[in-house]
Structure formats: structure tokens, C-alpha cells
Amino acid sequence: MEKKIFERPYIKKIRAGMPSKFGKPVKIDPLPFIDDLPVEELIKQYGSPLFVISEKTIRETFRKAKMAFETRYPRVQFAWSYKTNYLDAVCRIFHQEDAWAEVVSGFEYEKAEKNGVAGNKIIFNGPDKSLSDLKKASENDSLIHIDHFDELYDLIEVAKKMDHKPRVAIRVNMDTGVYPIWDRFGFNYENGDAWDAINRIVRSEKLELSGLHCHIGTYMLSTEAYRRAASKLGELAVRAFHRHNTLIKYIDIGGGFATQNTLKGAYYQGYDTAPSFDEYAESITSALLDVNFPDNKLPLLILETGRALIDDAGFLLGTVLANKRLSGGNRATILDVGVNNLFTSFWYDHEVNPVKDTSDHFEESTFFGPLCMNIDVIRDAISFPLLRKGDQFVIKRIGAYNMTQWMQFITYRPNVVLIDINGSTHVIRKMEDLNAVTAGESVPDHLQKI
Amino acid sequence: MNPLKLTIAVTGLNNTDNPGPGIPVIRGIRDSGTIQPRIIGLAYENLEPGIYMHDMVDKTYTVPYPSSGTGNLMERIREIHEKEHIDVLIPNFDAELFTFMKGIEELNRLNIKTFIPTLQQYEERHKANLPEYGKKYGVNVPDSFTVASPGDLKKIRDHFDFPVVVKGKFYDAYIARSQEQAEIYFKKISAKWGVPIIIQEFVRGTEVNVVALGDGNGGTVAAVPMRKLYITDAGKAWSGISLDDTSMLDLTYHIIRSTKWKGGMELELIRTSDNKLYVIEINPRIPAWVYLAVGAGQNIPEALVRLAMGIPVQPMKTYKTGIMFIRYSYDMITEVKEFEKLTINGEL
Amino acid sequence: MKLKKSIAISESGFVFDPMSGESFSVNEIGMEILELMKQDQPVDAISEYFVKTYDVEASDFEKYFYDFIGMLRQYQLIEDNEPA
Structure with a gap:
């Protein structure tokens, strides 16, 4: 017997109210392809998070x-x-x-x-x-x-x-x-x-x-x-x-x-x-x-x-690391994309799309980045389809200022891949490693031995 | 003459102590005698009283906020239209108008008729653009400037003496008597409606209002002046009386003629002690107190529907003066079942 | 770990707690869990049912299940308020 698709169980309180700034959630379309290449494949090949430029x-x-x-x-x-x-x-x-x-x-x-x-x-x-x-x-x-x-x-x-x-x-x-x-x-x-x-x-x-x-x-x-x-x-x-x-x-x-x-x-x-x-x-x-x-x-x-x-030519691909419930019962979703990569999240409410078709159920959540730092918030109070650990997502319109203002903070900066006009991919900046980050450092003699 | 059978979609069903114009508009249409309407309510939230007023609203659908984007709202309208075949759509919130203007081609394509101002008419009467508007059309307006951050409030002293009026882009206005108050109101309004915030010179005098309807060619189809007799804590009229005031009507005709205004409008005016009229705001839609106009003999909602349908309407030149409206509240009884249907299915 | 008796669950996914006057919406999986809890099914049986019917590992299910119970507790929909 074919087993049914499992969705995370979910219950939310119905807000009773009058018109305010936030309204009925609207369907968020999945974004499974960038220039006809499957997002899943891109992440599989080049890792997550990943910058993609078209x-x-x-x-x-x-x-x-x-x-x-x-x-x-x-x-x-x-x-x-x-x-x-x-x-x-x-x-x-x-x-x-x-x-x-x-x-x-x-x-x-x-x-x-x-x-x-x-x-x-x-x-x-x-x-x-x-x-x-x-x-x-x-x-x-x-x-x-x-x-x-x-x-x-x-x-x-x-x-x-x-x-x-x-x-x-x-x-x-x-x-x-x-x-x-x-x-x-x-x-x-x-x-x-x-x-x-x-x-x-x-x-x-x-x-x-x-x-x-x-x-x-x-x-x-x-x-x-x-x-x-x-x-x-x-x-x-x-x-x-x-x-x-x-x-x-x-x-x-x-x-x-x-x-x-x-x-x-x-x-x-x-x-x-x-x-x-x-x-x-x-x-x-x-x-x-x-x-x-x-x-x-x-x-x-x-x-x-x-x-x-x-802006429109840049995409940031990422993966859900965890779901959490905060002390007040609010949901929190932890992503592998943080403000270190997405500097512009300080001034935009970036649009996020799931990669796969999602449930019709939305929950209000906060999208946190992976940094061990309180200001690492990608989206405050976003109404989004239920996500599970491992689910992938795409943040659109991030081509401007992120690949210059990004920070090498806590972790390495990810690969940047260009999809050329024929649909071939090229790594145009490879993910940093320890050598790349420490290349300019030197250790004085008296600190050589610890 | 057989009554006109029409399906009319209406927003602004929040008939609370700070009411939206939806229910008064519907009452006008239902009173008309020439229109036999099926009223479709469009609700943003699940407690808008109109949803549960089944003698007023035949069926309600929830819709996403304009802030979620034109595409999303239009998609929902399309869904509803497939079931209901909407003839006329009457948006009643300022914040919606922009979105429906952006979606006007799609509405035309669906053959859903509206009678709303053009984007240019809408933009130029905007609070932030009022000083330029005054110059262009030769009407008195208070001076104002816009601010985008609390830091900019320091500029108030360069422009005006306190008090000043702090206004939101769409709604809310507070009189600030000091820098500190201005900062508080800035936060309050921007949290709800975003920036920019408008700082307006405070004009002393009596506030008077006009509800009017422009035919889009410069003609005024209806206009009724009113003075609020009592104002609630939220700044809304609790009671008002229709006025016999030619200067207010002349100003209204002048504005509608020179801007070729299309649709409903509310003029907020201040009459100063030296008997000058200042325009402090032009709302691009029918106000919640429109039923006073109906009561005084000018059925503006009915006329708007007819204009939307392309039926000519003779300008209404007379109305009864000394007609009053007094708002009251009323506890409607309903069951949680109704609430459930609306919340889960998005329609009732 | 028992659901409050008075709670009304409708097929539409609408949950009404007459004690507090609060209402909630649940998705299909959440509704099935609530139904099974109403029948006083033990956790093991609930888990077994889901692993059999749905494409989910027992360990994954446990994680989401307790998270869901946490929400029910937060909303005071559970009678005995001891941790599971």
C-alpha cells in the first residue's frame, strides 16, 4: 500500500479581529527551478546555502x-x-x-x-x-x-x-x-x-x-x-x-x-x-x-x-535546519542562511519561496539564521507554509549588495554559481575554507606553541 | 420600470465604533428602489460585523490585504467572480484603492465595473502632495511636509509652531502639542501604516465636511455638506447635520470640475474665524457617514452604482438641510458555527 | 496526557474550546492525532498508526508529535498538565 504524505501536525489559535496591517495569508508558489535547472540538484551539487546568479x-x-x-x-x-x-x-x-x-x-x-x-x-x-x-x-x-x-x-x-x-x-x-x-x-x-x-x-x-x-x-x-x-x-x-x-x-x-x-x-x-x-x-x-x-x-x-x-538575477538557496517553539508558543524556523550572507535582510522583508509544492496550511513563524547571535533574523513574523527539517527554499532578488556586503563571520561564505545563457553552471567564487580565511594571518614566534 | 438586478461586491464591512463605509453604502443601495442587489461582502478580518448582518450582506468572502500585493488580491477576486459574477465592485478603504487601480485592466477584462478615481487623481490629492495640489488648483491648504524617520521630526521647528497635525499615509491623525508628542504619534502611526508620515500645519477653526460624487468629466453628480456635532475619542463622527452652505458646495464643484474627479470623495475642510475654507484632506472614497446624504435626499451609493454601469445620472442639486445622523451601537447575536464557517472556508 | 473533554473538533479542522472561548484551526494530521487522543489511545498506538499509514519514520513522528503536544499544552487544551 502506498503510504500517505506526512505533514507536520499543527494547530494554531484563530485570531479574532478587525482589519489591521496583516491579513489572510496568501498562497506562496514554490520555486523549483532557476533558469530551468532544478534547485534540488543545484544544492546537491554545490551545497547549501548557495548563491546562484542567472x-x-x-x-x-x-x-x-x-x-x-x-x-x-x-x-x-x-x-x-x-x-x-x-x-x-x-x-x-x-x-x-x-x-x-x-x-x-x-x-x-x-x-x-x-x-x-x-x-x-x-x-x-x-x-x-x-x-x-x-x-x-x-x-x-x-x-x-x-x-x-x-x-x-x-x-x-x-x-x-x-x-x-x-x-x-x-x-x-x-x-x-x-x-x-x-x-x-x-x-x-x-x-x-x-x-x-x-x-x-x-x-x-x-x-x-x-x-x-x-x-x-x-x-x-x-x-x-x-x-x-x-x-x-x-x-x-x-x-x-x-x-x-x-x-x-x-x-x-x-x-x-x-x-x-x-x-x-x-x-x-x-x-x-x-x-x-x-x-x-x-x-x-x-x-x-x-x-x-x-x-x-x-x-x-x-x-x-x-x-x-x-537584484533580480541573484538567488540565495538554503535549507531548514530546525523548527522550534519559543517561550510564548510562537514558532521559530532556523535556516542555514543568516545575515552574514543576506545583509539586505536588515532593510528588506525578503520574499521567500519553498522549493516544493507545499501544504495549504500556513503558520506564523520567525526565520532565524544559523549564527550564534541574536540579531540573526531573516524574516520577522512571516506567514509561511509548514516547513520541516531539510526542506529547501529560495530567497529571490538578492543580487545586489549581498555578495559585497556579506560577512565572513562564524562560518565560511558559500559557493557562488553562475548559470550561463546555455544553462551550464560555473562556480564563480568558491566556498571559503580555512586557508582562504586565514591566508592573511600570521602568528608571532612566542605564540607558536600553546 | 423594472429594478436593475445587480451583484455588487462591497468592502469595508467593519461597522464598529470606527466604522468603514461598507454597511452605509449597502443601505443606500438597498434603499434605492431602482436596484435589486445581491450584495457580496469582501472581508479582511473575521469579526467585521457586516459579515454577520445577513439582512445587509447576502454572502461574504474573505480576501487578502492589499499589502499582500495586487496579484494576490486579484486572484481571490477572480475566484469569487467565477462563483458570483460580480457586476460592480465598490472598494471602501483608501488602502485598497491603489491596489484596485493597479488591477483595473484585469477588472475590466473580467467585466467587473468600478467607479474609482484614476491613479493620477488619487496620487495628486494625497496628503503628502497637498501643498502642491493647493497651488495647482487654487485652493487653500495647510502647509505640510513628509518625514520618513523619527530623526526627521527635528525639522518641525524649522517649519511650524506647535501644535502640528501628525498624519498617517492612509489613516490616523493626531494633534501633537510638543516634539515629544509628535514622536509618540510618529511611532504609533508608522507601526500601523508604515512611512511616510505627514506633518501638517495646524489650522484653527471649525471642521466641516462634504460627501460628493464626481462623474469623471468634471461634473458633480451629488454633494452634501455636513458638520460633525459630536466626535468620538477615536475622532470619528458620532452625530452630524447637513448644512446649507453655498461656499462649501462651490469649493466642491470647483475641485471636481478642475480635477475631473471620478467616484466618491470626502472633503475635510476647516472654516477659519475669518471665514476662509481650508482643504485639510481629500479622501478618495465615500465616507462612513454617507447615509446622511441618502437621508437628506441624495442617494450617492445608488448613483455610484448606476454610473459604474454606464447609466447616466442627473446631477442632484437639492437636499434637505437640518437632517441629522446619530450613530448607535447594537449587539448582534450569532453562533460560533458562523465564525467557524468564515474562518475555515473563507466564506459565509 | 488527556484532551479536555469539552473540546469540540469539527471535520473542517475547526477546534473550539468552550471553557476558554478560544478557537483554533488544525491541519489533517493534527486532527487525526486529536481524534485518537479523544479515544484515549496511548502514545505508542498513535505512533504505530501513523508510521503504518504515512510516509514517516517513528523517530521523526515522535519529534513532531511532542512538538504538537507542546502546542496543545501551550493552548491549555490538555487536561492533566504533567509533562509527557
Whole structure:
């Protein structure tokens, strides 16, 4: 006789109540395949937890974004934001798609060089550029985006010893109707600092003011803010031309586009509120097209969007380690995925999908990670189908920031596997081992013997 | 004329001391005489009184919250539609409207009719956008700004003197008389409705309200002004009276004409001591006190259903003034069996 | 380890405790366990039944069973409140 499928027995108290923020649980679809490869097989072959990146999704997403802008504006260039995900394989996919590199440190700059990006296609952002960084970037004819006056004077010093003028832009922060204003980066528009910086660059005669840059925030759900930002940069460019006869060659609108992840504290699901590439593109390009640029020459529009290009392509696969009942009777589920791997769980309510078809019964649980540390919570109060030890799950939309902000804490970081467009898998970062983690350590003689 | 047989789905069955508009809307429809309705209740929680009011609601189904995503809610509506063949759907919560607007194409495809504002109309009247709205349409509004974190509350002092009004994205409004109170209300509201929170200048005066219905082409089909006579601790009207006030009607006509508002709306206004009207909020749906309008001679729920069905409605220009509503509570008796059916099967 | 006598279990998976006025929902497996407990079946017999009928090992079943009993105890649905 065929035995029946066993589901964990379960009883829950019925909440009697009036409308509140949390409602009837809804069916959660299983996610058994990623790009047609069975999740079970991937875990069997490469272990759990496991990061999986879909090359197909990256290329499709990139092309969709490019199309949204290029159909609205004649001169568009994307630059891959290294900090979002700087695994070499990932960066190279974007470079193959013709994206430049956008880096924010000497380390990221080295990575871009190693990936074969030409110096004049590297945008160097951020508040931390050493003198030697500035020198190298100047020699390589990279686009240096100046963050503060101290850096501006450093760069003028560097430029004095050069036989060509370094190409620079200033980063501008401004009021776009979105708060808080990211005024810690760059020069403020409203208080005149940005204009002041432009004047000093031009007067120095050592630097070539090529562009204007802004990055108004992160996870921006308002496309209107981009419209305002693009208008203000456009206005600065026109003013620079009339005052100094300086032609601004490009406007870099930065990144910050939202993805469909749901921010903690948001009422609606991210996939209902996140604007599409078309909506962002419409706001930005229509604002630029409204500006009366000198001689009707439109500047190059540079975009540094990172998150929106890579989030959907990343998956984190994991396994249930245990079920527990907490002192108040609440359920707890312990996963082998923790905040060490999923840094973004600090600000998103990540969507989790079971791998197999599940029961219709839901229970409210908390998803804890495996770390021996209280803050290791992946999802607070999630309503989820009953899980048993050994059940596998997939966390979607994790391609951005996790594979850079992850921590080597308590345990090794897992394998990262790329599924290429033909459906073949490649380990693009192998799981750490003791040697990898301790490679930089050394033990003084007097501690050799214990 | 034969009455129109229609299946009408209605949300907002929470007819408690802080009532949703569902039951008053249903009463209006049932009173109409021209519509013979089958009322389908859509409930979010198992104790919404309307579920158990079988003389008002013929059948109730539970539905997932809008916060669970448009796809999930629409899937449930599809399921219900297969059984019930819904003709008209009347959403009664602010928080739902966004979701139904997102799902409007699907509703059209299913041939479920609605009469709700467009996404643009909905967004621009949003509390957070009110200052711009005032400028654009030439109406007086209090100044306001939005905050996303408690730290931002420090900015209150740069903008206003206390008291200020602390408002949630959809619901809840508190008058904060100090920084500390503002912080408390911020936490209270954001825990329930998320961020952003709106900080609004406090306008002194008498609060008056209008319930109205716009035809989507700039015409006002119905409008009845009212003053609350007594307000509960939760800030809800306990009693109110219809007013003869041309300036309020003119303002309503102006707003509906210039925005081409489609659907029900509630204007919350403050009349200041120098007799100016300030718009403090525009709710994009019928309010819970709509039955006062029915009582005063303008059956707004009936008119809304007819408009949704594409039947022209003559603008209602008159109503009786001095009509009052007084809310009361009532202990309905039911059995745990009923509760069981709804909770386990999701329908009753 | 006995279920409270007054507890009403309906086929739909709805459990009502008239003493506390609380109601609960159970899944099919939980309901079967409750039925067997109502018939005062000993733990061994319950386990034997499940291992025979379902695709589950005895040790696994024990783990989930006691977890379930823990929930019943938490909800005060069990009469003698001694640990099993």
C-alpha cells in the first residue's frame, strides 16, 4: 500500500479581529527551478546555502534598461556600479554588454583594471580617493568625480605635475523633494557650493570640467525626484556655459532605482510600487530634453544604476535546519542562511519561496539564521507554509549588495554559481575554507606553541 | 420600470465604533428602489460585523490585504467572480484603492465595473502632495511636509509652531502639542501604516465636511455638506447635520470640475474665524457617514452604482438641510458555527 | 496526557474550546492525532498508526508529535498538565 504524505501536525489559535496591517495569508508558489535547472540538484551539487546568479536575467534586465533610455534620449551610457556586485564574472557580463565601470575606492579601481576596462571608461566616485589613486586615475584619463573641496585641491596639486588635464565632474547634492537629502556626498546645489566648485575648477586651469554628477539617494520610489535632479543639473550646465564657456559633455544621474523588494515598514508590496525602467527613463530624459543646452548639443547621459540591474538575477538557496517553539508558543524556523550572507535582510522583508509544492496550511513563524547571535533574523513574523527539517527554499532578488556586503563571520561564505545563457553552471567564487580565511594571518614566534 | 438586478461586491464591512463605509453604502443601495442587489461582502478580518448582518450582506468572502500585493488580491477576486459574477465592485478603504487601480485592466477584462478615481487623481490629492495640489488648483491648504524617520521630526521647528497635525499615509491623525508628542504619534502611526508620515500645519477653526460624487468629466453628480456635532475619542463622527452652505458646495464643484474627479470623495475642510475654507484632506472614497446624504435626499451609493454601469445620472442639486445622523451601537447575536464557517472556508 | 473533554473538533479542522472561548484551526494530521487522543489511545498506538499509514519514520513522528503536544499544552487544551 502506498503510504500517505506526512505533514507536520499543527494547530494554531484563530485570531479574532478587525482589519489591521496583516491579513489572510496568501498562497506562496514554490520555486523549483532557476533558469530551468532544478534547485534540488543545484544544492546537491554545490551545497547549501548557495548563491546562484542567472546570466540570462542580467543580460535581459540590462537590455530592458538600456532600451528604456535609448528610445527616449540619443546619447546614453551605463556604468556598472562595482559596489553592488563586484564578482569578476558579474562585472564582465556588464562590460560585455558595453557598460563602463563605476568605482568608489582604490580597490574597486584595481578590480575594474583587472577586468580589462579601459581607463577612460572608469568613473571614479566616492569620498575616499588617496593621492596615488588620484594620480593613477588622472594618468589613465578616467572620469574623476570630485566629492569635496579637499579632494579638489588634492587633484589640482596632482594635475600640476601632469602633461594633460585630468577630466573631472563634481558630485552635486540637492533638494529633490525626497528626504533625507543625501547632503554628505558632493557639493550642495541650493547653498551655492556646487556653483562655487565649478568656478574654482575652471579658474584653476588645471582640470577639465567634463561632467556633472548626482546620486540623489537609494531605493527611490519617486520618479519625480529624478526629474528635478536632471533639471537642476541641466540648469547648472547651461550656467557653466554662459559664464565660463565651459561645455559640459556629460550628465551622470547616478543610480538608486528601486527593485521589487519590499522595504521594511512599507505598506504595499515592492512589486506594486517600484517604478519601471520606462517610468524612470521618462522622468529623467524628458527633464533633460526640456533644458536649452548650448548649441542644442545634448550631453551624454550616464547612468550608474546598480541594484535594479542585478537584484533580480541573484538567488540565495538554503535549507531548514530546525523548527522550534519559543517561550510564548510562537514558532521559530532556523535556516542555514543568516545575515552574514543576506545583509539586505536588515532593510528588506525578503520574499521567500519553498522549493516544493507545499501544504495549504500556513503558520506564523520567525526565520532565524544559523549564527550564534541574536540579531540573526531573516524574516520577522512571516506567514509561511509548514516547513520541516531539510526542506529547501529560495530567497529571490538578492543580487545586489549581498555578495559585497556579506560577512565572513562564524562560518565560511558559500559557493557562488553562475548559470550561463546555455544553462551550464560555473562556480564563480568558491566556498571559503580555512586557508582562504586565514591566508592573511600570521602568528608571532612566542605564540607558536600553546 | 423594472429594478436593475445587480451583484455588487462591497468592502469595508467593519461597522464598529470606527466604522468603514461598507454597511452605509449597502443601505443606500438597498434603499434605492431602482436596484435589486445581491450584495457580496469582501472581508479582511473575521469579526467585521457586516459579515454577520445577513439582512445587509447576502454572502461574504474573505480576501487578502492589499499589502499582500495586487496579484494576490486579484486572484481571490477572480475566484469569487467565477462563483458570483460580480457586476460592480465598490472598494471602501483608501488602502485598497491603489491596489484596485493597479488591477483595473484585469477588472475590466473580467467585466467587473468600478467607479474609482484614476491613479493620477488619487496620487495628486494625497496628503503628502497637498501643498502642491493647493497651488495647482487654487485652493487653500495647510502647509505640510513628509518625514520618513523619527530623526526627521527635528525639522518641525524649522517649519511650524506647535501644535502640528501628525498624519498617517492612509489613516490616523493626531494633534501633537510638543516634539515629544509628535514622536509618540510618529511611532504609533508608522507601526500601523508604515512611512511616510505627514506633518501638517495646524489650522484653527471649525471642521466641516462634504460627501460628493464626481462623474469623471468634471461634473458633480451629488454633494452634501455636513458638520460633525459630536466626535468620538477615536475622532470619528458620532452625530452630524447637513448644512446649507453655498461656499462649501462651490469649493466642491470647483475641485471636481478642475480635477475631473471620478467616484466618491470626502472633503475635510476647516472654516477659519475669518471665514476662509481650508482643504485639510481629500479622501478618495465615500465616507462612513454617507447615509446622511441618502437621508437628506441624495442617494450617492445608488448613483455610484448606476454610473459604474454606464447609466447616466442627473446631477442632484437639492437636499434637505437640518437632517441629522446619530450613530448607535447594537449587539448582534450569532453562533460560533458562523465564525467557524468564515474562518475555515473563507466564506459565509 | 488527556484532551479536555469539552473540546469540540469539527471535520473542517475547526477546534473550539468552550471553557476558554478560544478557537483554533488544525491541519489533517493534527486532527487525526486529536481524534485518537479523544479515544484515549496511548502514545505508542498513535505512533504505530501513523508510521503504518504515512510516509514517516517513528523517530521523526515522535519529534513532531511532542512538538504538537507542546502546542496543545501551550493552548491549555490538555487536561492533566504533567509533562509527557
